[in-house]
Amino acid sequence: MKWTVGELLKRASEILRERGSRSPRLDAELLLVHSLGLKSRVELYTNFDRPLTDEEVEAYRQLIIRRAKGEPVAYITGKKEFFGFEFSVERGVLIPRPETELLVEVVYTYLKEREGLTVVDVGTGSGCIVLTLYKLTGGKHSFFGTDISKKALEVAQENRERLGCSKVQFLKGNLLSPVDFPVDVVVSNPPYIPIADKRLEREVLKFEPAVALFGGETGLEVIERLIAQASKKLKPGGFIALEVGEGQSGDVKSLLESSGFYSVKVYKDLSGIERVVTGVKE
Numbered sequence: 001m002k003w004t005v006g007e008l009l010k011r012a013s014e015i016l017r018e019r020g021s022r023s024p025r026l027d028a029e030l031l032l033v034h035s036l037g038l039k040s041r042v043e044l045y046t047n048f049d050r051p052l053t054d055e056e057v058e059a060y061r062q063l064i065i066r067r068a069k070g071e072p073v074a075y076i077t078g079k080k081e082f083f084g085f086e087f088s089v090e091r092g093v094l095i096p097r098p099e100t101e102l103l104v105e106v107v108y109t110y111l112k113e114r115e116g117l118t119v120v121d122v123g124t125g126s127g128c129i130v131l132t133l134y135k136l137t138g139g140k141h142s143f144f145g146t147d148i149s150k151k152a153l154e155v156a157q158e159n160r161e162r163l164g165c166s167k168v169q170f171l172k173g174n175l176l177s178p179v180d181f182p183v184d185v186v187v188s189n190p191p192y193i194p195i196a197d198k199r200l201e202r203e204v205l206k207f208e209p210a211v212a213l214f215g216g217e218t219g220l221e222v223i224e225r226l227i228a229q230a231s232k233k234l235k236p237g238g239f240i241a242l243e244v245g246e247g248q249s250g251d252v253k254s255l256l257e258s259s260g261f262y263s264v265k266v267y268k269d270l271s272g273i274e275r276v277v278t279g280v281k282e
Contacts (some may be wrong), residue, residue, distance in 0.1 A: 001075055002052070002057050002267060003051070003052050003057050004032050004048070004049050004050060004052065005032070005044055005048050005049070005050050005052065006048040006049060006052055008057065008060065009025075009028050009029060009031070009032060009044065009050060011025070012024075012028035012031070012032070012060070013025045013027075013028045015064060015068060016028055016064065016067060016068060019067075019068040021067070025074065025077065027065070027067055027073050028175045029041045029044055030073050031060065031063045031064065031067060031077070032060055034063070034076070034077040035056070035059050035060040035063055036056065036060075038049060056159065057255050060150050063076055065089045068202035068256055070206055070207065071203065071207055072095055072203055072204075072207055072208070073178065074095045075090060075091055075207060077091065078090060080095055080096050080126075082237050083095040083101050083104055083128070083132045083136075083252065083258050084101070085128075085131070085132060085135065085163060086116050087126045087127070087128050087131075087159050088155055088158050088159055088162065089124070089126050090151075090155060091207065092149065092151040092152070092209050093125055093126050093149070093151060093152045093209065093212075094125045094126070094152075094154045094208055094212040094213070095126075095208060096125075096126060096208060097130040099269045099270075099271075099273075099275055100128070100129065100189050100243055101245070102243075102267060102269045102270075102275055102276055103129065103187065103189060103242075103243045103275075104129055104132050104133060104136075106241050106248070106278060107119075107129075107133060107185065107239075107241050108133060108136050108137065109138050110185070110239055110241070111140070111141060111185070111277075112134065112136075112137060114140075114141075115140045115141070115267065116140070116141065116142075117141045117142070117181065117184035117185055118141070118142045118144070118181065118184045118185070119141050119142065119143050119144065119183075119184065119185040119187065120143075120144045120146060120170060120176065120179055120181050120183050120185070120186050121133075121135065121143070121144070121145040121146070121184075121185070121188065122146050122150065122152075122175055122176060122186060122187070122188035122190065122226060122267050123146070123147055123148075123175070123188055123189065123190050123191070123212065124146060124147045124156050124170065125152050125155075125156065125189075125212060126144030126152070126155050126156055126159055127145055127155070127156030127157075127159045127168070127170070128159075129145075129187060129189065130143050130144070130145040130168055130187075131137055131156075131159055131160060131163055131165045131168060133187070134165045134167070134168050135163065135165065137149040139167055139186075140191060141184075142167075143165075143167070143168045143169070144168070144169050144179065144232065145168065145169075145170045145171070145172060146170070146171045146172070146173055146176065146177075146178055146179065147170070147172065148172070148174045148211065149209070149211065150172065150207075151213075152159065152212075153170050153172055156170050157170055163167075170242075173180050175190075175222075175225060175229055176226065176227050176230060176233050177229070177230040179233055182233065182234075182235050183230075183233050183234050183235065183238060184202070184234070184235055184239065185238065185239045185240075185241075186226075186230045186233075186234060186238070186239070186240045186241070186242075187240075187241045187242075188226060188243070189213055189242075189243040189276065190222045190223055190243070191211065191213055191214050191215040191216065191219075191222045191225055192215040192219045192220070192223060192244055192245040192248060193213050193214050193215060193219050193223070193245060194214070194215070194216070194217060194218055194219035195214050195216065195217055195219075196217070197219070204268070207219045218251070219245055219248065219256070220248065220251055223242060223244070223248075223252060223255065224255055226242070226266070227242075227252075227256060227261075228241070228259060230259075230281075231259040231260050231281065234281040235281070236281060236282065237280060237281060238280070238281040239262065239278065239279075239280055239281075240256070240278060240280075240281070241276060241277075241278045242276065242277050242278070243261065243275060244261060244274070244275065244276070244277055246273050246274075249266045249274035249275075249277050252277045253266065253277055253279075256279040257279075260278055260281060260282045261279030261280060261281055261282070262279065262282060263276050263279065263280045264277065264279040265277070
């Protein structure tokens with residue numbers, strides 16, 4: 001049988017649906033775009049009736065097998081879009097999430113009317129937050145990213161070069177420990193999931209780095225340490241913005257206020273979840 005693009009997409013979608021994918025059609029399309037070396041999903045539909053060679057079908061089949069076993073699409077393709085930019089990702093590095101775009105929006109709103117600030121992205125991972133902020137602000141500020149993972153920093157540096165953000169500096173270390181200079185802005189999507197949380201999808205638990213996901217027994221241990229460090233390293237009037245998990249905003253607000261932060265605000269994501277908490281250092 002000679003498969004066409006449309007027929008193969010339909011069959012792959014069925015397989016992924018049977019295997020529990022939440023977005024089987026999208027997954028199938030993204031993997032076929034990658035497998036065929038196309039620029040976008042639009043090209044699939046303009047070539048819907050194109051016959052595929054046996055080699056093309058087999059290469060795609062291997063990708064579908066990996067996805068059917070739970071491997072995230074981003075790890076298979078090696079890339080993930082975030083805020084309109086394409087980031088390289090690989091095993092050992094957290095995949096950028098759409099909800100984190102709210103964190104970027106909140107910090108960008110703070111930065112865009114200011115100049116010459118020192119900004120540190122804590123737990124930078126792929127670098128998606130700090131590099132996006134650099135691109136959006138046009139380099140008006142000094143940007144740094146920290147991470148405890150050597151692999152994450154390698155990927156972040158690769159993204160820095162590819163996106164033309166050579167002025168962004170990356171530092172290896174836990175939270176703010178490698179930062180030995182005064183800071184104006186701390187931004188972070190820290191590990192905030194409680195260790196006992198069983199609601200995560202199996203592919204997240206199996207493939208993504210636990211160190212970037214789990215924040216201790218309550219999920220707040222890492223955040224608490226970060227706030228304590230930020231209260232010492234932020235300049236008076238400095239700004240902190242944290243992504244938090246569902247139901248954590250009240251506790252994080254209290255932690256900030258008890259550590260000398262005022263004007264604490266909470267922002268909801270598109271799902272109505274209180275996702276970002278900000279504060280100003282006294």
